[in-house]
Amino acid sequence: MSASWLLSHYTHPVVIVLMMGGLYIVFTSGNLIKRMIGLAIFQTSAAFLFIALGKVGGGTAPITIEATSEAGQALGQRLPPGYAAQFGVEGVVYSNPLPHALILTAIVVGVSTLAVGLAIAVRIREAYGAVEAGEIERLDAEAGRAE
Amino acid sequence: MTGIAPPLDANTLLGFGLLTMLVATVAAIALSRRTMTAILLMSVYSAASTMWLLLMDAPDVAFTEAVVGAGVSTVVLLGAVLLTRGERVAKAGRWRVAAAAAVTLVLGGLLVYAAIDLPALGDPASPANAHVGRLYLEAAGRDTGADNVVTAVLASYRGFDTLGEASVIFAAGVGVALMLGFGTRATQDDPRRSRVRGLDALPESDHHVVLRVAAKLLIPVITLCAFYVLFHGETGAGGGFQAGVVAAVAIILHALVFGLADTMVAVRPGAARALAALGVLAYCGLGVASIVNGGMFLDHDFLLPPAFQTRLQTWLESAGISGGAHDWGQHLGMLAVESAVFITVAGTMVTVFYGFAGRLRDAVPEPGA
Numbered sequence: 001m002s003a004s005w006l007l008s009h010y011t012h013p014v015v016i017v018l019m020m021g022g023l024y025i026v027f028t029s030g031n032l033i034k035r036m037i038g039l040a041i042f043q044t045s046a047a048f049l050f051i052a053l054g055k056v057g058g059g060t061a062p063i064t065i066e067a068t069s070e071a072g073q074a075l076g077q078r079l080p081p082g083y084a085a086q087f088g089v090e091g092v093v094y095s096n097p098l099p100h101a102l103i104l105t106a107i108v109v110g111v112s113t114l115a116v117g118l119a120i121a122v123r124i125r126e127a128y129g130a131v132e133a134g135e136i137e138r139l140d141a142e143a144g145r146a147e
Numbered sequence: 148m149t150g151i152a153p154p155l156d157a158n159t160l161l162g163f164g165l166l167t168m169l170v171a172t173v174a175a176i177a178l179s180r181r182t183m184t185a186i187l188l189m190s191v192y193s194a195a196s197t198m199w200l201l202l203m204d205a206p207d208v209a210f211t212e213a214v215v216g217a218g219v220s221t222v223v224l225l226g227a228v229l230l231t232r233g234e235r236v237a238k239a240g241r242w243r244v245a246a247a248a249a250v251t252l253v254l255g256g257l258l259v260y261a262a263i264d265l266p267a268l269g270d271p272a273s274p275a276n277a278h279v280g281r282l283y284l285e286a287a288g289r290d291t292g293a294d295n296v297v298t299a300v301l302a303s304y305r306g307f308d309t310l311g312e313a314s315v316i317f318a319a320g321v322g323v324a325l326m327l328g329f330g331t332r333a334t335q336d337d338p339r340r341s342r343v344r345g346l347d348a349l350p351e352s353d354h355h356v357v358l359r360v361a362a363k364l365l366i367p368v369i370t371l372c373a374f375y376v377l378f379h380g381e382t383g384a385g386g387g388f389q390a391g392v393v394a395a396v397a398i399i400l401h402a403l404v405f406g407l408a409d410t411m412v413a414v415r416p417g418a419a420r421a422l423a424a425l426g427v428l429a430y431c432g433l434g435v436a437s438i439v440n441g442g443m444f445l446d447h448d449f450l451l452p453p454a455f456q457t458r459l460q461t462w463l464e465s466a467g468i469s470g471g472a473h474d475w476g477q478h479l480g481m482l483a484v485e486s487a488v489f490i491t492v493a494g495t496m497v498t499v500f501y502g503f504a505g506r507l508r509d510a511v512p513e514p515g516a
Binding site for chain 1: 155159162163166169170173174176177179182185186189192193196199200203204205206207208210211212215216219220223224226227228230231232233235236237239243244246247248250251252254255258259262263265266267268269270271272273275276279280281283284285287288294295296297299300301305308309312315316319320322323326327382383384386388389391392492495496499502503506
């Protein structure tokens with residue numbers, strides 16, 4: 001548990017804290033809109049974990065550049081000798097493109113499903129006149145007793 | 148860890164700051180008693196996470212999060228709050244809070260305990276980074292000719308996966324439209340519905356002059372930006388998903404400033420949903436085209452007919468143009484995938500917005516008030 005170990009592992013616990021924050025919001029808020037916000041936070045935190053694991057130290061965004069170009073040389077100068085040859089592709093170190101491709105589609109799918117959830121909340125409000133889960137349950141129980 | 152230890156430089160400190168800001172924002176959302184506050188804080192959360200994603204070398208993801216998280220999802224959430232009038236958040240009971248805190252603490256503790264074994268941040272030799280990710284980086288230039296490896300993975304290597312995502316987005320749009328309608332209710336009693344208004348025709352109310360002038364300047368630029376992002380996706384950050392959302396944002400801005408009825412004349416709800424369906428259909432058709440030419444579903448190497456590809460190759464060689472005919476199929480295929488995704492996403496986002504905004508008109512006066 002040295003300082004350098006903490007420095008290289010701190011993102012995982014922080015992402016988990018964000019995830020638990022989202023879960024806590026889902027658990028404690030009866031308001032359906034706020035519940036959807038909690039779910040959205042939960043979802044983005046999972047995305048952050050993927051992206052953090054795809055980061056390569058000393059790397060750059062996965063858009064191909066020449067190692068001999070100005071930007072390529074500037075990147076190479078910051079790395080220890082032999083690092084780019086071992087972990088880079090043609091002399092340039094890139095971060096992992098695969099999580100990026102997976103997560104960027106997941107974000108757009110996320111907003112679409114968020115919209116579906118909110119549409120359901122809107123219809124629930126129109127049917128019950130309430131948007132708090134507790135109140136909806138109470139109205140449901142009353143309707144059940146009346147039948 | 149086999150790589151280099153992360154230095155304690157400006158970027159690392161910025162990362163600390165942004166993550167702290169994210170945690171603080173989530174805490175503030177958890178404590179907020181008004182949904183409006185929570186939504187605006189959610190927008191802040193997205194903006195901060197955009198910067199953090201850039202630090203993590205993910206410009207494509209950062210771009211998506213910026214337009215989706217801080218843009219479209221805020222609009223949809225605000226629409227939902229207006230429609231449900233659920234502005235107050237009821238206070239949770241003491242037992243509920245205690246139980247939620249206990250569950251999240253225990254689960255979070257278990258996850259942190261499990262995360263100790265995860266590879267370090269920036270480890271180049273971790274299983275995730277050393278195998279398939281590296282393979283894509285090495286082969287993308289040769290296989291697809293794309294500079295942006297994320298686009299190569301998205302539109303070529305994993306095109307089938309992206310077809311699934313596009314279908315999910317389309318299905319979500321259909322779901323919202325089935326529940327909230329196509330928004331056409333908003334214009335039923337509007338006399339302007341029948342005629343197309345010129346852009347210079349002034350609306351009846353004139354108290355948003357600054358907004359209208361600014362929007363008139365911004366909307367063409369935003370639309371142009373959407374197409375730039377679409378066609379630039381192969382060489383830089385961007386692509387069909389981001390471009391689709393940016394284009395939808397231009398239409399949403401028009402609706403917010405000039406009124407929904409005018410926007411529905413400019414971009415008809417029927418056209419928006421037809422485009423969304425057309426995108427998914429065109430994507431499937433693209434896959435079938437490569438089957439017809441003797442390849443696998445969505446294998447862009449077989450997008451062009453073999454006879455045409457041979458002729459193209461001879462012509463390219465005689466004209467002295469570098470890059471073989473093989474690359475042309477890949478370039479065209481990726482552009483077609485990005486375009487199909489673009490119209491699906493733009494069509495779906497506009498349909499979703501019309502669904503929410505179209506209900507506002509009947510929802511705004513309180514029933515019984």
